[in-house]
Amino acid sequence: MSNVKDKKKAIFRVTLKLIAKQGFHNTPMSQIAKLSGTSAGIIYHYFENKEDLIHSLHYEVKTGMAQELISKDDPQLHIVKRFKLLYMALLDYFINNPDLVEFMLQYENSPYEKKTMWKEDSNIVKLFNLINIAVKDKLIKPLPIEIISVFTATPLVALAKLHNKGIIELTDEMKVTAVESCWNAIKL
Amino acid sequence: MSNVKDKKKAIFRVTLKLIAKQGFHNTPMSQIAKLSGTSAGIIYHYFENKEDLIHSLHYEVKTGMAQELISKDDPQLHIVKRFKLLYMALLDYFINNPDLVEFMLQYENSPYEKKTMWKEDSNIVKLFNLINIAVKDKLIKPLPIEIISVFTATPLVALAKLHNKGIIELTDEMKVTAVESCWNAIKL
Amino acid sequence: MSNVKDKKKAIFRVTLKLIAKQGFHNTPMSQIAKLSGTSAGIIYHYFENKEDLIHSLHYEVKTGMAQELISKDDPQLHIVKRFKLLYMALLDYFINNPDLVEFMLQYENSPYEKKTMWKEDSNIVKLFNLINIAVKDKLIKPLPIEIISVFTATPLVALAKLHNKGIIELTDEMKVTAVESCWNAIKL
Amino acid sequence: MSNVKDKKKAIFRVTLKLIAKQGFHNTPMSQIAKLSGTSAGIIYHYFENKEDLIHSLHYEVKTGMAQELISKDDPQLHIVKRFKLLYMALLDYFINNPDLVEFMLQYENSPYEKKTMWKEDSNIVKLFNLINIAVKDKLIKPLPIEIISVFTATPLVALAKLHNKGIIELTDEMKVTAVESCWNAIKL
DNA sequence: AATGAATGAGCCTTCATTCAT
DNA sequence: TATGAATGAAGGCTCATTCAT
Numbered sequence: 001m002s003n004v005k006d007k008k009k010a011i012f013r014v015t016l017k018l019i020a021k022q023g024f025h026n027t028p029m030s031q032i033a034k035l036s037g038t039s040a041g042i043i044y045h046y047f048e049n050k051e052d053l054i055h056s057l058h059y060e061v062k063t064g065m066a067q068e069l070i071s072k073d074d075p076q077l078h079i080v081k082r083f084k085l086l087y088m089a090l091l092d093y094f095i096n097n098p099d100l101v102e103f104m105l106q107y108e109n110s111p112y113e114k115k116t117m118w119k120e121d122s123n124i125v126k127l128f129n130l131i132n133i134a135v136k137d138k139l140i141k142p143l144p145i146e147i148i149s150v151f152t153a154t155p156l157v158a159l160a161k162l163h164n165k166g167i168i169e170l171t172d173e174m175k176v177t178a179v180e181s182c183w184n185a186i187k188l
Numbered sequence: 189m190s191n192v193k194d195k196k197k198a199i200f201r202v203t204l205k206l207i208a209k210q211g212f213h214n215t216p217m218s219q220i221a222k223l224s225g226t227s228a229g230i231i232y233h234y235f236e237n238k239e240d241l242i243h244s245l246h247y248e249v250k251t252g253m254a255q256e257l258i259s260k261d262d263p264q265l266h267i268v269k270r271f272k273l274l275y276m277a278l279l280d281y282f283i284n285n286p287d288l289v290e291f292m293l294q295y296e297n298s299p300y301e302k303k304t305m306w307k308e309d310s311n312i313v314k315l316f317n318l319i320n321i322a323v324k325d326k327l328i329k330p331l332p333i334e335i336i337s338v339f340t341a342t343p344l345v346a347l348a349k350l351h352n353k354g355i356i357e358l359t360d361e362m363k364v365t366a367v368e369s370c371w372n373a374i375k376l
Numbered sequence: 377m378s379n380v381k382d383k384k385k386a387i388f389r390v391t392l393k394l395i396a397k398q399g400f401h402n403t404p405m406s407q408i409a410k411l412s413g414t415s416a417g418i419i420y421h422y423f424e425n426k427e428d429l430i431h432s433l434h435y436e437v438k439t440g441m442a443q444e445l446i447s448k449d450d451p452q453l454h455i456v457k458r459f460k461l462l463y464m465a466l467l468d469y470f471i472n473n474p475d476l477v478e479f480m481l482q483y484e485n486s487p488y489e490k491k492t493m494w495k496e497d498s499n500i501v502k503l504f505n506l507i508n509i510a511v512k513d514k515l516i517k518p519l520p521i522e523i524i525s526v527f528t529a530t531p532l533v534a535l536a537k538l539h540n541k542g543i544i545e546l547t548d549e550m551k552v553t554a555v556e557s558c559w560n561a562i563k564l
Numbered sequence: 565m566s567n568v569k570d571k572k573k574a575i576f577r578v579t580l581k582l583i584a585k586q587g588f589h590n591t592p593m594s595q596i597a598k599l600s601g602t603s604a605g606i607i608y609h610y611f612e613n614k615e616d617l618i619h620s621l622h623y624e625v626k627t628g629m630a631q632e633l634i635s636k637d638d639p640q641l642h643i644v645k646r647f648k649l650l651y652m653a654l655l656d657y658f659i660n661n662p663d664l665v666e667f668m669l670q671y672e673n674s675p676y677e678k679k680t681m682w683k684e685d686s687n688i689v690k691l692f693n694l695i696n697i698a699v700k701d702k703l704i705k706p707l708p709i710e711i712i713s714v715f716t717a718t719p720l721v722a723l724a725k726l727h728n729k730g731i732i733e734l735t736d737e738m739k740v741t742a743v744e745s746c747w748n749a750i751k752l
Numbered sequence: 753a754a755t756g757a758a759t760g761a762g763c764c765t766t767c768a769t770t771c772a773t
Numbered sequence: 774t775a776t777g778a779a780t781g782a783a784g785g786c787t788c789a790t791t792c793a794t
Contacts, residue, residue, distance in 0.1 A: 004774095023299045025213035028767055030777090039776045040769080050768065105297040111211040111290070141365060144356055150346040151369050158338040168332055177329060181339050185373040192757095216784055227759045229787080238785065380778095399675045401589035404763055415780045417766080426764070481673040487587045487666075517741060520732055526722040527745050534714040544708055553705060557715050561749040568753095592788055594756090603755045604790080614789065759791080770780080 008046055010036040012057050020102035024054065024110065051112070058107050061100055066123035068093055073126075079134055080183070086127070087152060087179045094160030095170070101161050140186045151185040196234055198224040200245050208290035212242065212298070239300075246295050249288055254311035256281055261314075267322055268371070274315070275340060275367045282348030283358070289349050328374045339373040384422055386412040388433050396478035400430065400486070427488075434483050437476055442499035444469055449502075455510055456559070462503070463528060463555045470536030471546070477537050516562045527561040572610055574600040576621050584666035588618065588674070615676070622671050625664055630687035632657055637690075643698055644747070650691070651716060651743045658724030659734070665725050704750045715749040 014036040018027040029050055033040040047053040072089040073082060094101050131148055134140045140148065159178055163170040170178075202224040206215040217238055221228040235241040260277040261270060282289050319336055322328045328336065347366055351358040358366075390412040394403040405426055409416040423429040448465040449458060470477050507524055510516045516524065535554055539546040546554075578600040582591040593614055597604040611617040636653040637646060658665050695712055698704045704712065723742055727734040734742075 021299065026299070029769080030767070033777090041771085041777070042775055044769070045774075102297075102299075106299075109290075109293040109297045111209065111214070111294075141369075143362070143365070146350050146356055147347065147362075147366070150350065151343045151366075151373070154343055154346045155339045155373070158342045159335065162334055162338065168334055174331070174335075177331070178335075178339075181329075181373040184375075185339070185343070185369040187372075217786080218784075228785085229760065230758055232786070233757070397675065402675070405765080406763075416764085417781065418779055420765070421778070478673075478675070482675075485666075485669040485673045487585065487590070487670075517745075519738070519741070522726055522732055523723065523738075523742075526726065527719045527742075527749070530722045531715045531718055531749070534718045535711065538710055538714065544710055550707070550711070553707070554711070554715075557705075557749040560751075561715070561719070561745040563748075593790080594788070597756090605756070605792085606754055608790070609753070755792105755794085757791105757793090759789105761788100763787090764785095766784090767782100768780105770778105771776105772778090773776085 004046070007036075007038060007042070011038065011043060011046065011053070012060055015053060015057055016061070016103050017099050019054075019106065020099035024106060024112075054107065054112065057103070061104065063121045063123065065093065065100075066121055066127060070123045070126055073130075079130070079137065079139060082130065083134065084179050084183055086130075087156060087182050088175065090153065091156045091160060091175055091178060094157055095163055098160075098164035101157055101164060105157065105161065138188055141188055143186070148186055152182040155182065155185075192234070195224075195226065195230075199226065199231060199234065199241070200248055203241060203245055204249070204291050205287050207242075207294065208287035212294065212300075242295065242300070245291070249292060251309045251311065253281065253288075254309055254315060258311045258314055261318075267318070267325065267327060270318065271322065272367050272371055274318075275344060275370050276363065278341065279344045279348060279363055279366060282345055283351055286348075286352035289345055289352060293345065293349065326376055329376055331374070336374055340370040343370065343373075380422070383412075383414065383418075387414065387419060387422065387429070388436055391429060391433055392437070392479050393475050395430075395482065396475035400482065400488075430483065430488070433479070437480060439497045439499065441469065441476075442497055442503060446499045446502055449506075455506070455513065455515060458506065459510065460555050460559055462506075463532060463558050464551065466529065467532045467536060467551055467554060470533055471539055474536075474540035477533055477540060481533065481537065514564055517564055519562070524562055528558040531558065531561075568610070571600075571602060571606070575602065575607060575610065575617070576624055579617060579621055580625070580667050581663050583618075583670065584663035588670060588676075618671065618676070621667070625668060627685045627687065629657065629664075630685055630691060634687045634690055637694075643694070643701065643703060646694065647698065648743050648747060650694075651720060651746050652739065654717065655720045655724060655739055655742060658721055659727055662724075662728035665721055665728060669721065669725065702752055705752055707750070712750055716746040719746065719749075 011032060015027070015032050018032060018035070029043060030040050032053075033043055043053065047056060069086055069089055073086060075082070077085065128145055131140070131145055135142050156178065159170070162168045199220065203215070203220050206220060206223065217231060218228050220241075221231055231241065235244060257274055257277055261274060263270070265273065316333055319328070319333055323330050344366065347358070350356045387408065391403070391408050394408060394411065405419060406416050408429075409419055419429065423432060445462055445465055449462060451458070453461065504521055507516070507521055511518050532554065535546070538544045575596060579591070579596050582596060582599065593604050593607060596617075597607055607617065611620060633650055633653055637650060639646070641649065692709055695704070695709055699706050720742065723734070726732045
């Protein structure tokens with residue numbers, strides 16, 4: 001039952017993979033169409049243009065990631081524990097989804113980037129709240145969320161990329177060390 | 189614009205700025221030529237093709253950065269002090285050269301990236317040595333240089349970018365905090 | 377211009393004429409597109425690139441020629457008669473298609489030439505068989521087909537070219553003489 | 565003592581070889597300059613432009629060929645003998661100078677060709693006279709020199725090309741047969 | 753005479769986007 | 774909805790030719 005949702009998903013999946021491998025400008029719409037079993041024309045029914053497709057994909061990826069993270073969170077645990085658990089989950093997610101990492105890094109470092117309204121996503125809001133609580137509890141430095149992210153999420157993506165590209169081989173021990181490093185960077 | 193060096197420099201300067209603003213694929217060679225006061229054809233005397241221009245520029249930027257850093261190093265100081273001083277210098281450099289930051293981030297996150305031989309640059313080797321010494325002195329975690337970089341240089345670039353784009357406003361105090369965070373992330 | 381066949385034919389026709397007049401390298405794809413009533417881009421749907429277009433055209437021309445020749449053959453006649461009739465038909469064909477002559481000569485004398493698989497065309501095979509029979513019947517010299525061709529088809533093209541360019545004026549009598557010369561060159 | 569003559573010769577030699585291998589339009593002036601040990605600029609001192617270079621080279625080649633042929637002629641022999649001897653010399657010359665063959669064929673089959681005034685070369689005039697005598701003596705068909713050429717020189721070049729490209733292997737016997745064929749094609 | 757850096761027009765080719773079917 | 778042929782603008786690159794030295 002190939003409905004709209006499925007078709008969009010197929011387009012997203014193919015686009016993600018192709019852009020990860022080839023880059024945005026080396027990924028023609030025609031190729032996306034062919035590999036996702038649709039036609040060039042139909043993509044323009046679902047998306048305004050190529051840019052819109054990319055932005056939509058980015059939003060999809062971002063919220064999917066938040067959802068995944070939230071699913072790993074355990075509010076019963078101590079907040080420090082929760083942080084570390086989430087960072088480990090994030091790192092694993094990046095390692096398990098190398099194309100996603102490539103896509104995200106390209107997207108967020110291109111002159112493309114438009115302030116997407118991803119702060120509105122409910123799951124992301126939940127994650128942000130966790131940080132706000134930690135700040136209030138004097139567990140981490142009182143810095144804007146963007147900076148917290150720069151010292152935690154950013155290194156983790158970069159780390160995963162190193163691993164995914166085979167430049168280093170992350171052992172379980174190193175992963176624990178990495179999560180520890182994130183925490184040390186922001187803890188008060 | 190008398191000699192080859194000057195011409196190459198002019199081309200590099202313009203290319204860096206344009207790619208920072210527009211991205212690689214939205215920066216035609218013709219525009220680079222015009223803005224650097226030359227012709228499209230002559231660029232191909234100096235560089236094999238567009239890719240080669242970019243790779244050469246990247247190398248130039250990378251070694252220039254190392255040179256700048258080394259010039260700020262003071263071997264007399266205690267090694268911890270030296271680290272922090274260098275990270276602060278790095279952060280300042282990124283803040284003072286926003287186009288460079290944009291260019292580097294794009295370059296290193298594109299399917300472009302070729303293992304450039306930047307490990308050979310003498311200044312970079314000196315910086316690496318500093319890390320090796322710190323590891324031997326049990327001051328920082330015994331991790332591969334790539335991972336050390338992921339928890340120090342990577343966040344600093346990202347931080348500078350946030351500042352350069354006006355998303356956050358880095359105060360001197362925050363800069364000190366940031367450098368502290370880098371150190372905390374890697375210290376033993 | 378309803379279907380693919382027609383469009384390809386239009387492109388072939390225009391390409392043949394332009395290359396005959398201007399030569400391969402002085403015939404831009406854009407001109408071919410314009411004169412064949414299409415766009416530059418669409419040619420690349422039908423042909424991989426300019427070279428492919430030329431090679432395809434050459435094949436088309438070659439097989440078209442064989443077909444024309446075969447249509448003039450009369451297996452009832454004595455084999456010597458058939459030969460002469462075919463050579464006369466060939467000469468006429470060259471005279472009636474001056475652009476084709478120019479194109480073929482350019483193509484076959486350029487560093488282009490790729491061993492095309494024109495030996496496989498059924499009509500060409502028939503023509504080759506005729507030669508083989510004549511050899512077996514001790515009517516013509518036992519030489520490889522390529523050499524037979526060099527003393528018959530080659531002079532006839534060259535002769536037609538002289539006529540087409542107005543350097544000489546071929547009378548019917550001279551045409552008969554020419555065919556006779558071909559035959560004398562190869563007969564035993 | 566690198567005088568003008570030598571330099572021109574070097575340019576001619578290189579141009580001949582390069583065009584034979586790569587074709588006219590794939591042979592940049594810069595390459596000719598480099599391989600002939602001169603500069604692009606100097607070629608434009610000797611020749612008006614690229615076309616002029618080619619035409620001059622063609623003239624050089626053509627007259628050189630005539631000179632070579634004449635040197636092999638023996639007026640003492642019977643005229644039929646002389647013809648065959650000259651055709652054999654021609655065939656040998658083509659076989660010994662494969663680049664020359666490629667160049668000539670390209671040149672004479674391109675929309676380039678300008679009526680060069682090669683009828684004026686004294687050696688060529690001598691060769692033409694031989695044909696005129698043979699016609700007057702009723703030894704060969706009374707045809708314009710161009711047509712005589714089409715049935716003799718043209719097949720011989722084509723034959724040599726086949727041999728040079730390795731498509732056929734010309735034995736001494738086949739060469740004699742070939743010369744015989746030329747004669748048979750034009751004899752009365 | 754000689755060099756070769758510099759110019760810039762021109763061409764092949766790609767690809768986002770449209771639209772007839 | 775869906776297709777994919779068609780368009781045409783744009784860009785990378787080449788190379789004949791010039792000219793300052």
